[in-house]
Amino acid sequence: MTNERVMQLIREAYEKNLTTLDLSENQLTQLPSEITELKNLTTLNLSGNQLTQLPSEIGELKSLTSFDLSVNQLTQLPPEIGELKNLTILNVYRNQLIQLLPEITELKNLTTLDLSLNKLTQLPPEIGELNNLKTLYSSSNQLTQLPLEITKLKNLTELYLSSNLMIRLPLEITELKNLTTLNVYRNQLIQLPSKITELKNLKKLDLSRNQLAQLPPEIAELKNLTTLDLSRNQLAQLPPEIAELKNLTTLDLFENPLISLPPEIVSQGVKAIFTYLKQSKTTENNEAKLIVVGDGKVGKTCLAYRLINDEFLEDVQITEGINISKWEIPAPYSENRKIKLNIWDFGGQEIYHSTHQFFLTNRSVYLLVWNARITKDYTNIYYWLHTLEAFGEDSPIILVMSKMNESDDDLNLKDLKSKFLQIAGYVKIDSKDGKGISNLKEIICETVWNLPLMRVKWVDSWYEVRNELEGIGDNLILYDEFCEICRSRGLDAENIDILDGYLHDLGIILHFKDRIGLKNIVILKPEWATGAFYKILSAKSVLHNEGVLLQNELDRIWDKETYPSAVHSQLMELMNKFELAYELPDKKRYLIPELLPKNEPDYDWDDEENLYFYYSYDSFLPSGIITRTHA
Missing domain, CATH: 3.40.50.300 (P-loop containing nucleotide triphosphate hydrolases)
Known part of the structure; x- marks a missing residue:
């Protein structure tokens, strides 16, 4: 779109008395002075251009309520910006601003201010005079601290400070009682002030990519928290009190050197983490x-x-x-x-x-x-x-x-x-x-x-269940039996479900509760199951039959004492789960991809009516992928 087209849009807006004008993505290097004739304009979008400055006449657009200047090359805003008294939204995202002029404090009706991705080293004290400000974005700048006057922003509900250079949060930030969202992602925070608990309305707190080594136990007082991102810090443990955050639905602990919380528990989510933290742990495993x-x-x-x-x-x-x-x-x-x-x-x-x-x-x-x-x-x-x-x-x-x-x-x-x-x-x-x-x-x-989870203490009751399971000589038990063992150790349904997933992830048991054919059995000896797999893969009759396994062959391939007929269906379901076997439509045969013929079969192929597909892998290809794709 050319500048001539821009002028056409401005004339059209003037003739039709439009209140909204979108001039984004037009490669504008300067703003036509004619735009000041649009006295009724309330929304102006100039984003994605190449503006290095705004004309002083911009102050004549008195009716503007929303002004988008994002993704330009502005190094500063003109003092006349303060004449836009009706502005409620000002977006200067991704420019080259090195400072804010005091005149910005004239924008008393501003509710949203986006200063992200600029070169600001500080916010002016005058920012505290924006009494109606609800959302302040100041991410990806070079801020090392906040002005004390920020505490005057009593209506602020969202504060975004990610990707700056702050080592600590000022205690005064706790005076922003209405904050619901605080984002301090990717700074250099080494500690969190215990007074953060005064932010009683906080719902979302992002502290990821910092250098936090611990959390204050008082964090449990943030009762309204629903999202807490602690990923990529230096946390070795969590305070048990964190389990008191009843409304928390998202807790991100990715890439922390946790020694008190197994990753298998973390992977199960907030509920499992809190259940684990509440349990008594004295036995080192x-x-x-x-x-x-x-x-x-x-x-x-x-x-x-x-x-x-x-x-x-x-x-x-x-x-x-x-x-x-x-x-x-x-x-x-x-x-x-x-x-x-x-x-x-x-x-x-x-x-x-x-x-x-x-x-x-x-x-x-x-x-x-x-x-x-x-x-x-x-x-x-x-x-x-x-x-x-x-x-x-x-x-x-x-x-x-x-x-x-x-x-x-x-x-x-x-x-x-x-x-x-x-x-x-x-x-x-x-x-x-x-x-x-x-x-x-x-x-x-x-x-x-030196593995990360050495010297971690197990939940006492879970350890007792695990020992009892190891003492059972059988290869598998019913899930109901597993639950009864857990209940005998005082575990409720929630603990049973979490322990079940934990033991499965550790490879101590195999229990695939998401599969109808497998959810009622718990395999106590994984090698028993894998042994069954390998007997199929080693069966010469299946190889000679070009990868087709007959249902009635199972009694001959598997030893009846080790693999009685009653478990055949579960074992084949397990092979299907691992994509080592596929049941064919007649329900009497299975296809074993690993034993398919190595040579490409001859097809009666019509080159004119069909397409060829070639699979190309640029990086390492694990064994078995091709055979499963072929299947």
Whole structure:
């Protein structure tokens, strides 16, 4: 749109006596003087232009109530802006303002003022004279403090101060009794004044991206809070009193070094967090997963056995799926504390890789085992590192070169660490004579002990339930039985629901309450379920049948004592949940994507009437994605 078009719009507004004029996004570098003839104009939008200044004649638009100057290049507002006595909304968002002139205080009817994304280093004391101001945006400036006069804004309900340079909030801010929204996102706050509790009407408080190390217990007095954003701070714990905020519906704790609140509880939301905080906690639970991964025949099972028993395993069977074993080690720098490690030894055969991702969790330490004699080009090391990065998030990885007596080699560790920051160490070992094992144990111990949630205390009653479940010899129980165990420990329905989700997320049990076919059973031994998966994936009859599993084959594939017919439907539902199997329409067969033929079938394809689709992946592709897409 040209300036000629702008003049046409101004003439049209004058001839029709319009009260609203939109001149936004017109590349205007100056405002035509003719605009001052629009005496009845109440709304003027000049946003998204290239204005560096406003003419002094702007003060002649006495009827203006809404003035939008956002996204321009104004370095200051003219003194005549103060003549626009009827303005209720003034938007100067994203300009180059370095100061506000005192004349702005003449705008007594202003209810909304947006000064965000400018270069203001301070707000003038005169701003306190804007008695009717309800909303003040001053985000993304360079403010280090607020003028004391801001406390005069008794009608202020919303105050936005995000992305500034404030180290602390002034105590005087608590005099703004009508505030309902306070946004101090991305500043440098190191503490929150306890007097903030005087803001009794506060509903939304955003303190994210600061440097808060603690919250005052008095925060519980903000009874009307519905949203509290504490993400990306330095909070190690929350005051128990926060659970008294009955109206809180959103509590964001993302990226805090919390040591008193498990992420599995945080992920369940406010209700679960508050329930957890209210419980008695005296039992320290120093427990983690030690997950051993790598290609087949690199010595993973021998390594796991040597770590636990300090002996060499002579007769090694190929690991089909996952072997889970327990290992207890003393905590570093402590004579009394113990660390419980659940070692998950994953089968390395490629056929099993697609299922591994469902059990790779971010509360783990990973041992990535390789053998120089087998993996000369290191391609598979990168494959595993990418896989762990995708599914294990920031969990530390210890690289282990096995069978060093047979073939010794080195990795470019500096290069690997630059690409995968979670690499915590590199050790060469030989499980046969134990060489390097003591060094590996030390690194494992140090790495595990430094996991974020070590030394966290469990809820007493939850710990008792967990121990009772571990003492049950069965592979699964009914959900009603699980609830009865919980109730016997004094848990109500709310606690049962939260504990159920917590134990599931930790991998202690498997309970998929969102699936009709699975919600009535609780699997106590995850390896029992995964064992069933791998027997299907290893079945030659299914492979020969091009990935089609017949319903009547299950009795032959699965051992009847371990997998009785009564649980077949649940196990197949579980495979369907993990996209490892799909029930076909006849209800008598299943398609197993991982066992589909590797060669593309011949289709009678009409090139003129149909389209070809090609899938291109620019980054790392985890195992199994293609087969599931194919299915």
